[in-house]
Amino acid sequence: MIIGGVAAGPKSACRVKRLLPDAEVTIIDQDSLISYGGCGIPYYVSGDVSDEKELRNTSFHMTRDEAFFLKAKGVTARTNTRALAIDRTTKVVHVEDVHTGAKESIPYDNLVLATGTKPNMLPIPGADLDGVFTISDLHKAIAIKERIARGEVSQAVVIGGGAIGIEMAEAFSDLWGIKTTILEFMPRMLETHLTESGVDVFTSEAASAIEGENGKVRRVVTPKRTLAADLVIMAVGVRARSELAQAAGLLVSPMGNIVVNERLQTSDPSIYAAGDCIEVKNLVSGKSSIAPMGSLANREGRIVGDNIAGIPTRYKGWIGSFTMKAFERCIAATGLSLEAALSEGFDAAAVTTAQSAPAGFRQANPQGAWRSGFRPHGRCSAGPHRRSGCGHRPGWHHRRPQPIGNGLRPAFCHRP
Numbered sequence: 001m002i003i004g005g006v007a008a009g010p011k012s013a014c015r016v017k018r019l020l021p022d023a024e025v026t027i028i029d030q031d032s033l034i035s036y037g038g039c040g041i042p043y044y045v046s047g048d049v050s051d052e053k054e055l056r057n058t059s060f061h062m063t064r065d066e067a068f069f070l071k072a073k074g075v076t077a078r079t080n081t082r083a084l085a086i087d088r089t090t091k092v093v094h095v096e097d098v099h100t101g102a103k104e105s106i107p108y109d110n111l112v113l114a115t116g117t118k119p120n121m122l123p124i125p126g127a128d129l130d131g132v133f134t135i136s137d138l139h140k141a142i143a144i145k146e147r148i149a150r151g152e153v154s155q156a157v158v159i160g161g162g163a164i165g166i167e168m169a170e171a172f173s174d175l176w177g178i179k180t181t182i183l184e185f186m187p188r189m190l191e192t193h194l195t196e197s198g199v200d201v202f203t204s205e206a207a208s209a210i211e212g213e214n215g216k217v218r219r220v221v222t223p224k225r226t227l228a229a230d231l232v233i234m235a236v237g238v239r240a241r242s243e244l245a246q247a248a249g250l251l252v253s254p255m256g257n258i259v260v261n262e263r264l265q266t267s268d269p270s271i272y273a274a275g276d277c278i279e280v281k282n283l284v285s286g287k288s289s290i291a292p293m294g295s296l297a298n299r300e301g302r303i304v305g306d307n308i309a310g311i312p313t314r315y316k317g318w319i320g321s322f323t324m325k326a327f328e329r330c331i332a333a334t335g336l337s338l339e340a341a342l343s344e345g346f347d348a349a350a351v352t353t354a355q356s357a358p359a360g361f362r363q364a365n366p367q368g369a370w371r372s373g374f375r376p377h378g379r380c381s382a383g384p385h386r387r388s389g390c391g392h393r394p395g396w397h398h399r400r401p402q403p404i405g406n407g408l409r410p411a412f413c414h415r416p
């Protein structure tokens, strides 16, 4: 039985069923929409992806709904079904129908927790006004796009300048022409490129209140200014949905993520966990970290499926690989940033170089900026990014620093 039907859950379900065709495999999800590409949400909001169904379709245009899972995969998918509690002694999950409230208990031999995350909300006045959204699921994306399409949005404020905040700002500004502002409380982000692309960016600035009229959002207030807004996106991070695991007595980290071993078993060997709800090892720092990414969720789901089916497969961790698009720029990283490396106690330094991004013989040959971290007295702290100029700093080249990840396979990362 699998709880959670977006990325890690369906992946593990289908893997088990493929390896063990006689197994009875059930996915439950409290939502009505399952198995969608959350990574495509900004592209759906922007209009690049015109129909939300495209985020749920296979390459052969079949929609991944309950009927698809049953007919094509032999997996029972039950939507609108919420897990209330896990009884580890009798090996049952108590569930309820979210519409009727009808309760039942579903037995399991192996259980997979793929319950994902929920978005953080800033505890500021006005956060509950109509027009304030988090980007956490497809329903929110549909509601936002409908508002925009009805012509109700001319000014948007995105609180949080991380990947999701930037992608949403691009969706609003570039394709819909909405005047968009990003508020970021950290001192640095991609402000130059975003400003050149038409987005206002205020760094080192936090929203202190959201104000409205007749229940609808109208303004975002910071200590320095008031910004008019008829749509506000809160993109201020996520936290694991681990209440079920916690209540069942499973080991959960201080950050609230479910603790698993390399086979992705929780502290109860018959219960596995995968996806955004778990903590994963960062192979560069050697420490536990949080990596809420669809690419990893899918990989972990497959590993869970292998292990349940008796193929011992290990998930050693990730190296922090990440890539995204922001207007005309592609941003990618792997390993630790200089700041993270220093705070992890590495003897680290960094160098910034400019060189062409694709191979030199390509006609379009844009320059890329590469910032590489390395250990001046030994091994590179930025993963296997040798192209980026490790050891090329004058006076340092003779030390020939090596990637710390010799023999590591880079963790998957993707952008749609």
Ligand SMILES: Cc1cc2nc3c(=O)[nH]c(=O)nc-3n(C[C@H](O)[C@H](O)[C@H](O)COP(=O)(O)OP(=O)(O)OC[C@H]3O[C@@H](n4cnc5c(N)ncnc54)[C@H](O)[C@@H]3O)c2cc1C
Residues within 6 Å of the ligand: 003, 004, 005, 006, 007, 008, 009, 028, 029, 030, 031, 037, 038, 039, 040, 041, 042, 081, 082, 083, 084, 114, 115, 116, 117, 135, 136, 137, 164, 241, 244, 274, 275, 276, 277, 292, 293, 294, 295, 296, 297, 413, 414, 415, 416
């Ligand atoms: C806007 C946006 C853009 C993104 N872009 C990228 C990207 O470019 N690259 C990338 O790698 N990742 C990206 N991500 C992240 C990616 O979508 C997530 O990492 C991925 O969806 C995680 O999958 P998951 O299965 O672990 O959890 P989730 O997708 O969070 O799914 C968990 C499911 O479990 C269900 N559930 C929880 N508790 C219960 C319960 N008690 N009973 C029943 N059901 C329950 C929830 O309803 C939910 O449907 C993006 C995310 C967003 C929001």
